[in-house]
Amino acid sequence: MPVLGHRIPAPTVLVPALLALVITACGLDGPALWRDEAVTAGMARRPLGSLFPVLGEIDAVHGLYYLLMKGFVALFGDGETALRAPSVIGAVLAAGATAELGRRLGGARVGLFAGLLVAISPAMSRYAQEARQYTLVSGLAVLATLLLVLALRERRTFTWYGVTIALLGLLHLFTLLLVPAHLVTVLLRRDRGLLLRWASATSAALAPCAVLAAVALPQSGQVGWIEPPDAVVVTRMLDDLAGTPAFFALCVVLILLGRNAALWRTAAPWTVLPPLILLVASLWDPFYVFRYVLFCVPAVALLTAAGLDRLRWSAGVPVLLTAALLALPAHQQMRLPSERADDLRTLARIIETESAPGDALVFHYTDSRRVMSAYPDAYTGLSDVLADRPDEGLDGREAPAERFGERLRDVRRLFYVDYSRKPAASLFTDSDAAKESLIRDNDAEWARTGRWLFKGGSVHLYERRPPFT
Template sequence: MIRNRLVPAVPALAALAAGLWGLTGPSFWRDEAVTAEVSRRSLGQILRLLPEVDAVHGLYYLLMHLVTGLLGSGEAALRLPSVLAGAVTAGCTAELGRRYGGARLGLAAGLLTAFSPFLTRYAQDARPYALVTAAAAVSTLLLVSALERGGRPRWAAYAASVVLLGLFNLFALLLLAAHAFPARPALRSWAAASGAALACLSPLVLLASTQRGTQLSWLARPGPQAVAEWPVLLAGNAWLVPPLAVLAVLGARRLPALRTAAVPWLLLPPAVLLAVSLISPVYTPRYVLFTAPAAALLVAAGLDALPAARAWAGTALLLAGTVPMHLQQHAVDNRADDLRRLRAIVERHARPGDGLLFRVSEQRTIMGAYPETFTGLDDLALERTGAEAGDLVGDLAGPAAFARRLAGADRVWVVSKRPDRASPAYPVDESRFLVLRESFGKVRGWRFKGGYLALYARE
């Protein structure tokens, strides 16, 4: 009994340690800046936001609002829920492995999950993807428990876990299609539980469908590179893909019950999203992060087919192969944006009363990462903040109001995606920038990962 308890506990603790290590190393990036800004809003402001945008992240924002109230909105505080979710994922994966193939398989699967670079990357991210993965692992474990022992309470718990899964990410409901395969012996009970969960989620599905354009407009149609990228992300390194694939196939052939549960879990969600994306883009790897535990289970089953010494040596070798990726992920500028660099430039060179202009309105959300940096600057184009307007970026002032504000400024900081000459055309923002250029000249520019910052002074 003690040994069985240690199977999920050891990987969970390992995942917790991996998540806490270097937690504040990388800078906040643009999506985390949105989390930080929204979590600081009042409860009423968050509830006002959700009908307009980001309804799919509503539960996550409410959770982070509580976290901010308790711990603040710094990097460690906002990333901590994802760290804890990573520990839950590793523990549940280990327990699933134990139930399907014994303690050794479970321990190996849990450790592979705990130290997966793909999973630890999002276990240190103030976004909901690690929580989605934890919900998927919990839901699968509850399904296995309901299939083993039956009973309405267990099926009700499974249904509740599916609701939680959908509240964190609607795309994760593709896991239900994968669950249909192991659930065949109790198909009627599974269908009733799944149907009840989907009925509870239907209002969110309807609301999210009205926001699809704003939520997914940034996605592009995937090509062959996107398909090839998926196994590399799961493995951690390109050279690890072949041995891991061989082990996964061996594990699937060796344990039919695990194959029935893990193979659909691993393959169905990304295949569906990639196929749909050929018509209307909906795929990005983090949307299917929740399938990674299935890969760990299959690889662990392959390792479990080897003699004990070779199995543990193989596990250690695979974990060692991911070390370079882990080290890379902890670099300050590893995220899509290095907003600490932006903060350092402004803190060093800005003066109280300087103006601020965003050439791309959506980029204004980056101020949520380190808001104290911009408190002394006047956002010349902003009429109402996002919190006041009930959206993420706020309302822009009209041309006359902008001109009046600009007349009172001697220096203006301009944030853009690229340096001036390579900047794309955004009519609303560019009109203000052109007004600025009539009487201001560029003094200096700085690149930061994710954008370009320039200082303009009145000529």
């Protein structure tokens, strides 16, 4: 199987890749789409003409991913499985490419062990079951590192490495934290010529990413909900990178046991620098969430595999099986509906079951309107009564608050969706207050006749009191 100019031993790469496919594809349509996935679905369905103006306002950092998803949805549909399939592909790439990278740096056993550790990683599996780009960039991060190793060791061109780095940054800017790690790897070679060639290719790759960063920086308020990291956050990050809390101590022992200098020069900076840089920066301006450093899981797997390689097969295989058994409860847990921030399938089912043609729909927070994109068929026939320009911007535009009374005048029944998570920086506080005043607090005009809960909020049915006007 010719890949990157070499013949790859099939079991070393294919076994981890196939295992990753089996694990991540299992129960792919189990958990409901949640809020962020609803954004992916909505953006992938948009005409190109309306997609770019939205990216000029918000979510520019995800623009290339939305374009890729738009093409994928056009080919395979927009169901839960289709929306999440690219993330599965990313996890498969991460496992297979880690195995090949480990093989080149430490031999077939290191590659096999490292690929298998990525395949059974609960963190990798969790984000492989989500319609976002975090496993895709993880797979590309491993591929970029593999291309770097090939260029350094075999004096190959850095061209494809540069292309991959550019793709990484354009898919998610935080993945460029891999670049300082690669710089350390190159510096440890102590070859000025290689350093200059790497710097030239990397500078060219970072140019389009700099343009994206300039566009995205004014939009940084969209992550204003992120809190500064504390000791609990750091502990959870270490556990997730290792696989599970129960495997963490053994993982540390195995990492210390490994003595492969070439592997350490590549994987150690990759393991340490991206999380450290993001955590330290987040003490001043919080940006850290674990999914932004998911691409470091393969690096930890490589270091752990180097330690496993020091053991006999009779010891290494049981340790690997132990890691898999310890991860099993986490894999089962992440497939439960309770593991997502909200359950938009239940919300859609409530609306679809309880509504009738001609009913109206109101969202307490305007930016909650995006949840309709998860299961749009459930909202067919409902009047989004306060929407002025529903297709403009990410969440549409509402009518001015002073026109709400006019919009509601002919409504007899309306469903009021109260999303429990208030936006970090709502632009519609006056509108929110107007909705409270006109509907929820207006007992003289509206009677609440139904209430349903879903994870993430509640739905209230209001009916206008007689006499009707």
